[in-house]
Amino acid sequence: PVIVANDDAINNINGAVGAVDVLDAMANDLLNGQRASLTQTAITIINPATSIGGGLVPTLNPATGKVSVQAGTPAGIYTIAYQLCEQLNPSNCDQATITIAVDQAPIIANDDGVSNINGASGASNVLDVLANDTLNAQLA
Structure with a gap:
């Protein structure tokens, strides 16, 4: 079946306070035309977010598909690249990018x-x- 991992973006996250589970990366991903689930697919992080000045970074939890921003994350634009693969056919994969805009307090x-x-x-x-x-x- 066709697998589609769509890009995601979230803006206006206050880096001083952070945000837990602010985005579900799989909310717009599809397997065979239906919303993909973690019972049928698996997430692998290809490129985690890059630190700005050695600070904290937003994270994608592969077990839940949720993105969180820790309190104290420096302001900036962060990207996380991930791959979504079908569990039944592990070579059936698609990649997507999550963009997170963290604001200053x-x-x-x-x-x-x-x-x-x-x-x-x-x-x-x-x-x-x-x-x-x-x-x-x-x-x-």
């Missing part, structure tokens, strides 16, 4: 100000510039 630096400081005597520690800034919607 949003940073919001708000303006700060302080007033009523006596210039003659001065003051120290009058303002915490991080008190109203956020990284990934959390106070910095």
Whole structure:
């Protein structure tokens, strides 16, 4: 039977928090015109994602067909190449690529100000510039 492994893409994954099982690589793969299953096919990773600056990378679990992005994965575009083969006829295979776009955590630096400081005597520690800034919607 004809086997078709289709390319997949996922965007807007926040690398700071990651995402577990964010994509099912087999959701659009076919065996004999029907959705492929892991009972009839097997996944082999041909090329895993390449690290950016030595950081974490998205992964494809061959046992489930699911892609996960670990918390702390650097922003960038990652690709994973895999091969889907029929278990009954192991030479019946097709390859596909998964593209994962990991975004930076949003940073919001708000303006700060302080007033009523006596210039003659001065003051120290009058303002915490991080008190109203956020990284990934959390106070910095």
